Amino acid sequence: MASTEIARQAGEGARAVPLAGHVGFDSMPDQLVNKSVNHGFCFNILCVGETGLGKSTLMDTLFNTKFEGEPTQHNQPGVTLKSNTYELQESNVRLKLTVVNTVGFGDQINKEDSYKSIVEFIDAQFEAYLQEELKIKRTLHSYHDTRIHACLYFIAPTGHSLKSLDLVTMKKLDSKVNIIPIVAKSDAISKSELAKFKIKITSELVSNGVQIYQFPTDDESVAEINSTMNSHLPFAVVGSTEEVKIGNKMVKARQYPWGTVQVENENHCDFVKLREMLIRVNMEDLREQTHTRHYELYRRCKLEEMGFKDTDPDSKPFSLQETYEAKRNEFMGELQKKEEEMRQMFVQRVKEKEAELKEAEKELHEKFDRLKKLHQDEKKKVEDKRKSLDDELNMFKQKKTAAELLQNQAQQAGGSTTLKRDKERKK
Amino acid sequence: MFTFGPQQPKNLEGYVGFANLPNQVYRKSVKRGFEFTLMVVGESGLGKSTLINSLFLTDLYSPEYPGPSHRVKKTVQVEQSKVLVKEGGVQLLLTIVDTPGFGDAVDNSNCWQPVIDYIDSKFEDYLNAESRVNRRLMPDSRVLCCLYFIAPSGHGLKPLDIEFMKRLHEKVNIIPLIAKADTMTPEECQLFKKQIMKEIQDHKIRVYEFPETDDEEEMKMVKRIKDRLPLAVVGSNTIIEVNGKRVRGRQYPWGVAEVENGEHCDFTILRNMLIRTHMQDLKDVTNNVHYENYRSRKLAAVTYNGGDGSKSKGQLTKAETSDDMSPLAQMEEERRDHVSKMKKMEQEMEQVFEMKVKEKLQKLRDSEAELQRRHEQMKKNLDAQHRELEERRRQHEEEKGSWEGQQRILEQQKLDASK
Numbered sequence: 001m002a003s004t005e006i007a008r009q010a011g012e013g014a015r016a017v018p019l020a021g022h023v024g025f026d027s028m029p030d031q032l033v034n035k036s037v038n039h040g041f042c043f044n045i046l047c048v049g050e051t052g053l054g055k056s057t058l059m060d061t062l063f064n065t066k067f068e069g070e071p072t073q074h075n076q077p078g079v080t081l082k083s084n085t086y087e088l089q090e091s092n093v094r095l096k097l098t099v100v101n102t103v104g105f106g107d108q109i110n111k112e113d114s115y116k117s118i119v120e121f122i123d124a125q126f127e128a129y130l131q132e133e134l135k136i137k138r139t140l141h142s143y144h145d146t147r148i149h150a151c152l153y154f155i156a157p158t159g160h161s162l163k164s165l166d167l168v169t170m171k172k173l174d175s176k177v178n179i180i181p182i183v184a185k186s187d188a189i190s191k192s193e194l195a196k197f198k199i200k201i202t203s204e205l206v207s208n209g210v211q212i213y214q215f216p217t218d219d220e221s222v223a224e225i226n227s228t229m230n231s232h233l234p235f236a237v238v239g240s241t242e243e244v245k246i247g248n249k250m251v252k253a254r255q256y257p258w259g260t261v262q263v264e265n266e267n268h269c270d271f272v273k274l275r276e277m278l279i280r281v282n283m284e285d286l287r288e289q290t291h292t293r294h295y296e297l298y299r300r301c302k303l304e305e306m307g308f309k310d311t312d313p314d315s316k317p318f319s320l321q322e323t324y325e326a327k328r329n330e331f332m333g334e335l336q337k338k339e340e341e342m343r344q345m346f347v348q349r350v351k352e353k354e355a356e357l358k359e360a361e362k363e364l365h366e367k368f369d370r371l372k373k374l375h376q377d378e379k380k381k382v383e384d385k386r387k388s389l390d391d392e393l394n395m396f397k398q399k400k401t402a403a404e405l406l407q408n409q410a411q412q413a414g415g416s417t418t419l420k421r422d423k424e425r426k427k
Numbered sequence: 428m429f430t431f432g433p434q435q436p437k438n439l440e441g442y443v444g445f446a447n448l449p450n451q452v453y454r455k456s457v458k459r460g461f462e463f464t465l466m467v468v469g470e471s472g473l474g475k476s477t478l479i480n481s482l483f484l485t486d487l488y489s490p491e492y493p494g495p496s497h498r499v500k501k502t503v504q505v506e507q508s509k510v511l512v513k514e515g516g517v518q519l520l521l522t523i524v525d526t527p528g529f530g531d532a533v534d535n536s537n538c539w540q541p542v543i544d545y546i547d548s549k550f551e552d553y554l555n556a557e558s559r560v561n562r563r564l565m566p567d568s569r570v571l572c573c574l575y576f577i578a579p580s581g582h583g584l585k586p587l588d589i590e591f592m593k594r595l596h597e598k599v600n601i602i603p604l605i606a607k608a609d610t611m612t613p614e615e616c617q618l619f620k621k622q623i624m625k626e627i628q629d630h631k632i633r634v635y636e637f638p639e640t641d642d643e644e645e646m647k648m649v650k651r652i653k654d655r656l657p658l659a660v661v662g663s664n665t666i667i668e669v670n671g672k673r674v675r676g677r678q679y680p681w682g683v684a685e686v687e688n689g690e691h692c693d694f695t696i697l698r699n700m701l702i703r704t705h706m707q708d709l710k711d712v713t714n715n716v717h718y719e720n721y722r723s724r725k726l727a728a729v730t731y732n733g734g735d736g737s738k739s740k741g742q743l744t745k746a747e748t749s750d751d752m753s754p755l756a757q758m759e760e761e762r763r764d765h766v767s768k769m770k771k772m773e774q775e776m777e778q779v780f781e782m783k784v785k786e787k788l789q790k791l792r793d794s795e796a797e798l799q800r801r802h803e804q805m806k807k808n809l810d811a812q813h814r815e816l817e818e819r820r821r822q823h824e825e826e827k828g829s830w831e832g833q834q835r836i837l838e839q840q841k842l843d844a845s846k
Contacts, residue, residue, distance in 0.1 A: 014509035014520055021484040024703040025463075026515030029456045031707035033449045041448055064441035087436040090446040131756065136726045141715050219458055280444035284451035296562060303560045324726070331758050335765050342769060346776050353780070357787050364791060368798050375805045382812050389820050396827055403834060410841070 042096040042145050043283060044125075046177065048118060048169065049154025050106035051076075053184040058152075058239035059099050061252060061263060062275055063088065066241065067099060076104025079117045098146065106165060115169040122148055122176045126298040147295060149286045150213070150278065151177040154184040155201065155234065159193045162204050170210045176294055178213035178286050180278065181205070186236035186269055187254060187261045194236055201234055215277055216285050229277050235270035238263055462520040463706060464507075464549075464568055466599070468542060468591070469576025470530040473606035478574075478662035479523055481675060481686055482698055485512065486664075487523060503528040503538045505545040524570060530587050539591045546570050546598050550721040571713045572635070572701070573599045576606040577657065581615050583622040592632045598717055600635040600709050602701070603627070608659035608692045609677060609684040616659050623657055637700075638708055652700060658693035661686050 047055040051074050060066055067084060083100040100121070105114055125147045132143050153170060155162065173179055181201065183189070189197060205212060212233065215226035240263050244253040252263040263271050278286075307327065467475045479487050487510060507524045524545065529538055549569045556565040573595065577588055592601055603623065608616060627634060634657075637649045663675045663686050675686040686694050701709075 014511045016511045016513070017485045017487065019484050019512055019514060023482070023484050023512070023514060024698065025461070025512075025519050025706065026517040027703050028461045028517055028519065028706060029453045031704065032456050033453050035707050035711065036452050037449055041445075043445075062443070064443050088443075088445070089436075090443060093446045093448055095445050095448070134756070136723045138719065138723075141711070219454060221454060275444060280447045281451070283445060283448055284455055288455065299562075300560050308560050328758065331762070335762070338765075338769065342773055346773075346780070350780065353784055357784070357791070360788075360791055364795055364798070367795075371798065371802050375802065375809075378806075378809050382809055382816070385813070385816050389816055389823070393819075393823055396823065396830075400830060407837065 037093060039141075040094040040096060042098070043287065044098040044100065044146060044148050044150075046081075046100045046102075046118075046122070046148045046151045047154065048102050048105060048151060048173075049184060050156060051104065053154040053156060054239050055101055055152075055154055055184075057241060058154075058182075058184070058237060060241045061239040061271070062279070063097065072103050074104075074107045076107055078108065079104050079114050081117060081121045096144070100148065111165050114165065115172045118169070119172055119176065122173070123298065126176075126295055127302075129295065130299055130302060147290055148177050149283075149290045151179050153179055153181045155181055157183055157185050157188045157197075157236075159189050159197050161200050167204065167208050167210070170205070170212075171208060174211040175297060178289055178294070179210075180213050180274075181234040182270075182274065183234050183236040185238065187238045187256075189236070198234060198236070213286070213289070215282055222281055225281065226277075229273055232270060232273055235274045235277075237271045237274055238269040239271070457517055460518040460520065462522070462567055463710075464522040464524060464570050464572075466524040466526070466542075466546075466570045466573040467576065468526045468529055468573060469606060470578060471527070473576040473578060474662050475525065475574075475576055475606075477664055478604075478606075478660060480664055481662040481694065482701070483512065483521065485510070503532075503541045505541050522568065535587055538587075539594050542591075543594060543598065546595075547721065550718055551725075553718065554722055554725060569713055569718060570599050571706075571709045573601050575601055575603045577603055577623065579605055579607050579610050579619070579659075581611060581619050583619075584626045589626065589630050589632070592627070592634070593630060596633045597720065600712055600717070601632075602635050602697075603657040604697065605657055605659035607661065609661045611659070620655070620657060620659070635709070635712070637705065652696055655693055655696065658697045660694045660697055661692040662694070 045059070047059065049055050051072055056067065056071070065086075065088070067086065080103045081100055082103050083098055085096060085098045088095045088097055102118060105118075108114065129143070129145065129147055132138055132140060151173060153166070153173075155166060170179055170181070183194070183197065183201075186194060215222075215230050217223040217227045217230075238254060238261055240252050240254045240261075242252070242254070243250040244255050244260055244262075245251075246253065246260065246262060251265075254261045254263075262268050266272050307330075465479075467479060469475050476487070487508060504527050505524060506527065507522050509520065509522045512519050512521055526542055529542070532538065546569075553565065553567065553569055556562065575588070575592060577584065588603075592603070595601055605611075605616070605619065605623070611619060637652060640646055640649070661677065661684055663677050665675070665678075666673050667676045667678050667683055668674075669676065669683050669685065674683075674688075676683040677686075685691050689695055
């Protein structure tokens, strides 16, 4: 008689009443399931791991099909993510599966920024969903959800411990996505080494505070199997799409001179466990955790970054409208301020330039005045010169006139004198 | 950097196991439990409470928890009763919202307003819960379905019925029911139904529509139901023995009207449709259509308000909003617009400024050149005058010289003559 979440929420205010017959709402889960099946499911897996750890092969093996892609080389300059979406169908269940692979992870000399493209990718999917959720006219029920539901982290089968790149990357990812660490190509490790390796890995994860995905144990129908599986983490897997005849069956296996590793043999590797947990038992829980935990965390951080709060300083809850209006007022105020600032700046410049120009004008005026004075001086000089010349000319003229007059008189007198002398001679 | 490939169908060569997903979903939904809010609207005495009790085979309204009809109301109230019922491991939190007093007054204008307010307030609660920064599991108290009870007059819809449905059909899934169907003969009922459906169509009222399915069987069933709309129902709290069977029914001197008998009334159809087959669809339509309409109207109002307030500053803000974005994205776009407009304005102002400065400088230069030219001119003039004076002086000197020469000769002659 476990109480459901609804019942817990109801609390007081709802009383339990007995039913006098079969009403029929026990078909609700079926109705819900029918709707989901009609709508189709979607699941997105991210595979993180160094080049050559068998990521693509494992995906092919898990989903019993050959996905796209050629093996990548080791010479990638940075980490990029390549994703492919496939539409799969099994009985009446349609699944839109997106497989995202990291290309070039671990190949660079300097791996400090390797985790960044992965984190950016995961955040971008959250952001896309958040934007859709915030739209005014939105279509959430037909939105193609691209958020990553599970991250398979491929650990290289060194047999010793985790690489520092692994620890750094997983630490950056553990609050954003459900991490399921797996030991890749585990047919390179012997059973005893593997046990030690698993213990070492788990203890390193714990001591570094990395939160990996735990299979849920709160639902009784799956609690037992999930808790057993939790103790087998990380899963040591082998992938293969080639088939070998064992007994009278064709099984997926890898053939070595010393024996054949059967993928689906639980003694050989944990592949079956991984498939069971990832797909058959907990797929829905992985989707739910992504939505209710990781996405909510991203959303909360993003909204807080943008300045949204749930309560004002007096602890009264904000309504959505108030929040948006406040934001909008702030925004408008900002724009106005910017406008004002720009105008002010221009006013300032104009003032400065005006002052400059006034200075130049003043200088020019002064120059003009100087030249004018100079010119006047020169003019005066010329005038003086002219005047003195005129005076001289006048004087000369006077002198000349006076001299001529004298001469005339003298001549006349001389003439008369001459006449007198002549007359005297004659006498 | 990441690239998305195209979607391709793939064939599986072997059992993978995700066909188990539906079971996982089933499990989780049972664990979560379900909730459903149902509203009943109609005049007093139409048998609403009895119908609810019959639908859910329980005494929702009992002597301890009397139904609203037993309490006298002066104005229209909206009351909710919450019960928790369990069946086959599935828990359902059922909320029945009743509207006592509806249509009972002499003047019933606006008696639908409390109903509209209630529905809107539930949408508002959900919207606020959905928009919080810290979101918990959100209780969903939105009204998923409204059963509207039509009095069995036999003559078509009353003006109040039409008015109510017109105002509510875009806020909630309306399922019109003919109450107390045992007061009409099948033929009368048939006519009445036709009349009602015609009036509903004429007034363009959109009642809840059953979704189309690809399944042929289902479609046949849906068609059968559609032909019998609106459903005529009878409810009963008493169990009577008929032909050895214990059934719910109403005992008359002339026989027993059985609630669950398909030939007597459409109750079974209603129950099957409401609870057993279409409960999820009612939820979906409410969530995807009615709630989204409310939300987009509410949010559009927010942005329009903001837009109007800034008109005073004029040209620099975008007046239209695009519904395809969140209000925040709109603000982002407005910001970008504003930045580019400011840039343009700045450029223009810069241009004007430069031009004016150039003009002024040019003027200054021209003045200076003019000044220079005049000065040159003046200088030339003065020089010419100087030269002229020099020339005159020279001539004068010459003249003077020659005259003085002459004078000296004359003097000399005179001197010679007087010897």
